[in-house]
Amino acid sequence: MTVSENGTLLPFLLTALSTMGRNKVKSLLTHGQVMVNDQVVTRHDHPLVQGQTVSILAMRKVSSDDLDGVQILFEDDDVLVIDKPAGLLSMGTDTEKEHTAYRILSDYMRMKNPKSRIFIVHRLDRDTSGVMMFAKRESVQQKLQNAWKDVVVERAYLAVVEGRVQQDTGTIISWLKESKTLIMYISRKEGDGQKAITHYEVLHRTGEYSLLKVQLETGRKNQIRVQMQSIGHPVVGDDRYGAIKDPLGRLGLHASVLSFHHPTTDKVMRFETDFPSAFLRVFSYDQKASVTIKS
The missing domain is CATH 3.30.2350.10 (Pseudouridine synthase)
Known part of the structure; x- marks a missing residue:
């Protein structure tokens, strides 16, 4: 979508996506699905200038009920971004190997392709909820971990x-x-x-x-x-x-x-x-x- 006159992002989206409800449009922003000139933007009042391009990223809809409370926020060929519930381990320990975000997402990936794998990039404590990222290839995992300070x-x-x-x-x-x-x-x-x-x-x-x-x-x-x-x-x-x-x-x-920074495109993703x-x-x-x- 091309911006025809100066303004701010949310009113532009509400007009351009008039068939969607206001809450749905705001959800697109919250979940990092709106890009302005190839950069992900989440601010409702982000200024727009005539001639800029606004794009909507597709987002895989997966019920958290199907994934033991884990909600998938974003997925592409390189990364998987989730909202982890409190009480769930990021990955296995000596005493708990099955009920973890890693295991749940591994099973989810294998349902789509038996050869698929995921890789831990960073962790959240068991009792901490919130945004967490996994890599879908080992090379992506290494790239993210080796340059974590610059990537984040x-x-x-x-x-x-x-x-x-x-x-x-x-x-x-x-x-x-x-x-x-x-x-x-x-x-x-x-x-x-x-x-x-x-x-x-x-x-x-x-x-x-x-x-x-x-x-x-x-x-x-x-x-x-x-x-x-x-x-x-x-x-x-x-x-x-x-x-x-x-x-x-x-x-x-x-x-x-x-x-x-996305490991392949270098675009800034914000969730x-x-x-x-x-x-x-x-x-x-x-x-x-x-x-x-x-x-």
Whole structure:
């Protein structure tokens, strides 16, 4: 579709795709299916200039009921992007090999082609929900992993933490190490361990809890969890790292945004999942409208 006059993206789509409902059009944006001049765009107010081209990417529709709660957000010949539910392992461990995102998606791929395989690119903790990417070829996996820092444009999480975080924004820099019992902890000595950098912004707060948008500059094991504990605001439901309260019945951590350069086309792909409704349980209902996720 060619833009005939200057404006913004959502009104243009609502006019051009008039047979679709407003929610469906907004869903196309949310799931990274809209491209402007060959770049994926998700912002509703993205400015359009006369002469630009707007394209819609196809998206495979697979019911999450068929995949044990896993929702496929995007799939092509190279990558598979999913929304992983909380409580599901990314890949197998010594004690659990069957009920994992990797196994579920492997079975899904083999239903289409017995020779198909998928490959782990990165992981989410079992109790963390949200956006996760798999490769469909080993060469793609290696390309993504070897250049992960350059490939990833943005990784953002939503976190519900204990207590009222006073600073509106902040950056946590620390050095992480792992104990013999596989618990991550912060070294008191600078340079001793893996450097971890986390940026956060308070989106909403009450007397008991705060809702944060968290962006990772580095990606260390349990980084957000151990660093939030270090500033006295552990993630709710995280008794492993100091939490006392469990208002959600799950870990209050959700991988909300993953943006990356496509391994073959180099186009920027951005995926942002819906706000977990369960997180709102810790805030009063009449404050729901004030909880906004800033792009």
